[in-house]
Amino acid sequence: MARVVVDVVLKPEILDPQGQAIVGALGRLGVEGVTSVRQGKHFELEVDDNVQDDAVAKIADTLLSNPVIENYTISRK
Amino acid sequence: MARVVVDVVLKPEILDPQGQAIVGALGRLGVEGVTSVRQGKHFELEVDDNVQDDAVAKIADTLLSNPVIENYTISRK
Amino acid sequence: MNVDTVENAERTPEQPQPFAELGLAEDEYARIREILGRRPTSSELAIYSVMWSEHCSYKSSRLHLKQFGEKVPKTDTLLVGMGENAGVVDAGDGWAVTFKIESHNHPSYVEPYQGAATGVGGIVRDILTMGARPVAVMDSLRFGGLDAPDTRRVLPGVVAGVGGYGNCLGLPNIGGEVYFDDSYLGNPLVNALCVGVMRTDGIKLAKADGPGNLVVLFGARTGGDGIGGASVLASATFDETGPAKRPSVQVGDPFAEKVLIECCLEIFAADLVVGIQDLGAAGLSCATTELAAAGAGGMDVDLDRAPLRDASLVPEEILMSESQERMMAVVTPENLDGFLAICAKWDVLATVIGTVTDSGRLRMRWHGETIVDLPPRTAALEGPLYRRPVERPLDQDALNEHDGHALPRPRDAAGLRDTLLRLIASANLADKSWVTDQYDRFVLGNTVLAQPEDAGMIRLDESTNRGLAISVDGNGRYTRLEPYVGAQLALAEAYRNVATTGARPLAVTNCLNFGSPEDPAVMWQFTEAVRGLADGCLALGTPVTGGNVSFYNQTGTTPILPTPVIGVLGVIDDVTRRTPQGFTTDGALIYLLGDTRDEFGGSEWAHVVHGYLGGLPPAVDLEREKLLADVLINCSRDGLIDSAHDLAEGGLAQALVESCLRGDSGARVVLPEGADAFVTLFSESPGRAIVSVPRSEEVRFTDMCTARGLPHVRIGVVDVLDARLAVHFGSDAFDVPLRELRRAWTSTLPAHFD
Amino acid sequence: MPRIGVVTFPGSLDDRDAARAVRIAGAEAVPLWHADPWLYEVDAVILPGGFSYGDYLRCGAIARFSPVMESVIGAARDGMPVLGICNGFQVLCESHLLPGALVRNDHRKFICKEQLLRIENAHTPWTSNYRNGQEIVIPLKNGEGGFVADQHTLDELEANGRVVARYLDGNPNGSYRDIAGICNEAGNVVGLMPHPEHAVEALTGSGTDGLGFFLGFPPFSGADGPDSSRSKVESGAQA
Numbered sequence A, B: 001m002a003r004v005v006v007d008v009v010l011k012p013e014i015l016d017p018q019g020q021a022i023v024g025a026l027g028r029l030g031v032e033g034v035t036s037v038r039q040g041k042h043f044e045l046e047v048d049d050n051v052q053d054d055a056v057a058k059i060a061d062t063l064l065s066n067p068v069i070e071n072y073t074i075s076r077k
Numbered sequence C: 001m002n003v004d005t006v007e008n009a010e011r012t013p014e015q016p017q018p019f020a021e022l023g024l025a026e027d028e029y030a031r032i033r034e035i036l037g038r039r040p041t042s043s044e045l046a047i048y049s050v051m052w053s054e055h056c057s058y059k060s061s062r063l064h065l066k067q068f069g070e071k072v073p074k075t076d077t078l079l080v081g082m083g084e085n086a087g088v089v090d091a092g093d094g095w096a097v098t099f100k101i102e103s104h105n106h107p108s109y110v111e112p113y114q115g116a117a118t119g120v121g122g123i124v125r126d127i128l129t130m131g132a133r134p135v136a137v138m139d140s141l142r143f144g145g146l147d148a149p150d151t152r153r154v155l156p157g158v159v160a161g162v163g164g165y166g167n168c169l170g171l172p173n174i175g176g177e178v179y180f181d182d183s184y185l186g187n188p189l190v191n192a193l194c195v196g197v198m199r200t201d202g203i204k205l206a207k208a209d210g211p212g213n214l215v216v217l218f219g220a221r222t223g224g225d226g227i228g229g230a231s232v233l234a235s236a237t238f239d240e241t242g243p244a245k246r247p248s249v250q251v252g253d254p255f256a257e258k259v260l261i262e263c264c265l266e267i268f269a270a271d272l273v274v275g276i277q278d279l280g281a282a283g284l285s286c287a288t289t290e291l292a293a294a295g296a297g298g299m300d301v302d303l304d305r306a307p308l309r310d311a312s313l314v315p316e317e318i319l320m321s322e323s324q325e326r327m328m329a330v331v332t333p334e335n336l337d338g339f340l341a342i343c344a345k346w347d348v349l350a351t352v353i354g355t356v357t358d359s360g361r362l363r364m365r366w367h368g369e370t371i372v373d374l375p376p377r378t379a380a381l382e383g384p385l386y387r388r389p390v391e392r393p394l395d396q397d398a399l400n401e402h403d404g405h406a407l408p409r410p411r412d413a414a415g416l417r418d419t420l421l422r423l424i425a426s427a428n429l430a431d432k433s434w435v436t437d438q439y440d441r442f443v444l445g446n447t448v449l450a451q452p453e454d455a456g457m458i459r460l461d462e463s464t465n466r467g468l469a470i471s472v473d474g475n476g477r478y479t480r481l482e483p484y485v486g487a488q489l490a491l492a493e494a495y496r497n498v499a500t501t502g503a504r505p506l507a508v509t510n511c512l513n514f515g516s517p518e519d520p521a522v523m524w525q526f527t528e529a530v531r532g533l534a535d536g537c538l539a540l541g542t543p544v545t546g547g548n549v550s551f552y553n554q555t556g557t558t559p560i561l562p563t564p565v566i567g568v569l570g571v572i573d574d575v576t577r578r579t580p581q582g583f584t585t586d587g588a589l590i591y592l593l594g595d596t597r598d599e600f601g602g603s604e605w606a607h608v609v610h611g612y613l614g615g616l617p618p619a620v621d622l623e624r625e626k627l628l629a630d631v632l633i634n635c636s637r638d639g640l641i642d643s644a645h646d647l648a649e650g651g652l653a654q655a656l657v658e659s660c661l662r663g664d665s666g667a668r669v670v671l672p673e674g675a676d677a678f679v680t681l682f683s684e685s686p687g688r689a690i691v692s693v694p695r696s697e698e699v700r701f702t703d704m705c706t707a708r709g710l711p712h713v714r715i716g717v718v719d720v721l722d723a724r725l726a727v728h729f730g731s732d733a734f735d736v737p738l739r740e741l742r743r744a745w746t747s748t749l750p751a752h753f754d
Numbered sequence D: 001m002p003r004i005g006v007v008t009f010p011g012s013l014d015d016r017d018a019a020r021a022v023r024i025a026g027a028e029a030v031p032l033w034h035a036d037p038w039l040y041e042v043d044a045v046i047l048p049g050g051f052s053y054g055d056y057l058r059c060g061a062i063a064r065f066s067p068v069m070e071s072v073i074g075a076a077r078d079g080m081p082v083l084g085i086c087n088g089f090q091v092l093c094e095s096h097l098l099p100g101a102l103v104r105n106d107h108r109k110f111i112c113k114e115q116l117l118r119i120e121n122a123h124t125p126w127t128s129n130y131r132n133g134q135e136i137v138i139p140l141k142n143g144e145g146g147f148v149a150d151q152h153t154l155d156e157l158e159a160n161g162r163v164v165a166r167y168l169d170g171n172p173n174g175s176y177r178d179i180a181g182i183c184n185e186a187g188n189v190v191g192l193m194p195h196p197e198h199a200v201e202a203l204t205g206s207g208t209d210g211l212g213f214f215l216g217f218p219p220f221s222g223a224d225g226p227d228s229s230r231s232k233v234e235s236g237a238q239a
């Protein structure tokens, strides 16, 4: 068994209302030094050892993200 | 400027319907070898260089996660 | 970055320009050069390309839509007619109501959640722009077959998007439609309607009057959203576009819009704007040219003042960006501080970007240089106009001749019972609560009727109980068989649905979803449907107040079923008099109003049982619709009936089942003597409704129908305690327990989407 | 006339409904603004439903830090009756005035329906017009209404009668132990996922079963309200 992490983030040109809301809140909380926040999704998959990265990429492409608006990265832990 | 990543995941004892739904969908798509999926949130913060980890931890603790149901990890990119 | 200035354009007249890639035809480009007396700058080209796109200029449809203005019925209820962001209707007591429906079809296919969400967001801003508080939304949805894998991707996303945005705005969703047909598989239809309310003296118009007044851009920052969306995404088919070339879509921020709504309403209440326009398709290009064209005629804009989300955007992109949740207002210098203070209160970013002039030119500067200098009317009002070739489809005659009269029909009790159960469980007739339970129908506390009632109803005024009712309807199969009649059937159904609740239908909005206007057969469908709708509105006395045309809904060369979706708005003096759909009064008598004929062309029965489409749609009689509506409205006013439900797809059987289940009451039905049981139960003849009449009112009720000449026949009685629907015909009968009906009717959607 | 504050955050949606419910119940609805710390001497506060600040991060997570909440948290600790409905419930949990948290519905869809509930604790200021065990129907509408807490907390809530209302006839969102509403130890702070303010008129909403939530004033006996001469409700909270 292996743990694979897929992080899905909105493409940089796409509006991220969630991140904006957080920046706004940090401002109101008086926290300084944070200039931008982007919020994405984080998936932790437990996969059999024989599951290769390209299989995970396919899952990420079709199910975990919409390539029209999102990018993803895959990492093994 | 530095990029700090905060990943927030539900505590193991909290039900994760989204993760379960993904496992179900994988089954319908005929994808094999994925035994479990947990979905969490992924934040990418751009912070000034003088923002220390403990400051980020405070943000993660009070705003980005709810300690009642979630755990988080911080990493610098 | 080299910016193309007017000066540069004059210096380099022969520089080649990508007009074709931007969707402009060669002669269109030539006309731009003629208008300007030089080649356009790339920013001007951007403006013309989006403003002259099908989506914004209505170049293929305008010629035909004129009929809505020419055949306008005599009415004193119209406060603002076609041409503004939305029409406005006088609802009485000083109330004005504005409503409009709009499509967001292509984006919803590409990214179902965001496509549908921004569809709701866009129409809500249109309504807000009229000066109204948005008070409800509706959604008319069409998908590919229920079993198609892609429907599983598209439908849940669309529904979550409609709900996600509307719920977050705090607008009740009070009705809509969900249909399935294979023709929509690669082209789902997502049509969103919004209705808003204001005082009659609060109507706002989109014009930039008063030279010297300031132009304020407020709301969200401008980003690279849906650049080219207006012309590329909404006006050209994208079926050959591979994943890599997928157009970028817009992402909505409903929270930003909610705040923008409250901010605008406060600004309106303080009377701080001269004119206002929302930024939708074609963004800043559209808002600046339209405001200027409708007002003093000119405007100077400093484009670098527009707040950006992405600092790398170039002027062309800023002009074409479809970033959501933005508005543009024209404000007098004296009122600017007040305006900005309200924006600050709501944490809404507001920036003065220009001034109104009477120069007759829209001039834009970028880093001190002039990049746009054009007569705004030519972009906003004087776009190209096409008389597209029209030709009756080659297969139309054959389609109409093969009317399916030989399709085997059930005759005996068991066969009729099976057919009933099969039909109520079929995709288009099954319960839609899997969809509608994802929509908040309670918020704002004025929802008197919502789905699954025949029309949604909203209380306008707590002190007087004045209210409005709306229904949206369409039927692509009827329209395919005979577009002229199909459009009138959709109109008639929406009109009837409104009257069924007790409200008087007053005005119409419409969303015309068709294939490519470059296909003469599609153009025939379109022109016939428009003619039918215009004639129908004239006959019913309900003017068209606005709407939207969506072309290019096709996969390859195969168009969708031609689908005009019609919304009818009505007003009711006293919402406590509304007529609900469910049977609730024990012993009440069930009457069938109207005439039932053997009409199965385009019916659900032919579709579900035989997979058949042919013949002619049911005949429409608009005089009869008016009569039926009058009777239903009077019955509501005089308290003669306890329930009413219109008959449409699935016929009497469907209506009986829905009234039983809605009221959780049984019914004993005896079909009229000598009538064909199958035809009586399943025919889709329009102009009909079922009502339940308390015994004490039967005489008054039948007297009224007789006096007015409305056919009415008693077909049964409500039996609250006997939990089944029993149907007697001739010497035969069948019955179905409510439990079994409910299971059949409610299981279909959950079985596919849960 | 009792004065009941209704807070408006940016993104609050049911604030008008809550104010209307208060008025129908015969009290005065006092609008409170998120950016102002003042409570204007109200006798009780309602945190209404909606999507405060968009609720993109976690529902209620950002509202918790608003100036008005600082005052509400202080007043609640001093015994002022506070009712959080839906988003308001989420804000109360995020503010740690109530234990547990509200997570995405187990079926992952927003749900809007008329919901059957059982009142389990009729001794809070908000439920004193009901009987223990009384069944009512009021609208439920949420995307993140699943109440979760650890076993220990759940047991404690149960043992001390702090479950205020429970779902009947099917659990609509995966809430642990069918919990629809809870209160704090003192009983003055109540969080409820369904919407009583949408059930106060026969004409709209789901009937009038929700009106009782707004009828429990003059204020709760534990509260040292600004107008302490006012008679107190007999059945104060039994912690």
Ligand SMILES: Nc1ncnc2c1ncn2[C@@H]1O[C@H](COP(=O)(O)OP(=O)(O)O)[C@@H](O)[C@H]1O
Residues within 6 Å of the ligand: C138, C139, C140, C141, C173, C174, C175, C176, C177, C178, C432, C435, C436, C450, C451, C452, C453, C454, C455, C472, C473, C497, C646, C648, C649
């Ligand atoms: N997408 C939707 N959104 C909201 N309400 C819907 C939707 N689809 C269907 N409904 C509601 O479900 C009910 C049944 O729809 P339909 O069978 O099309 O009604 P009718 O035939 O009377 O027009 C109506 O109240 C309608 O408003």
Ligand SMILES: [Mg+2]
Residues within 6 Å of the ligand: C177, C472, C473, C474, C493, C648
């Ligand atoms: Mg219909």
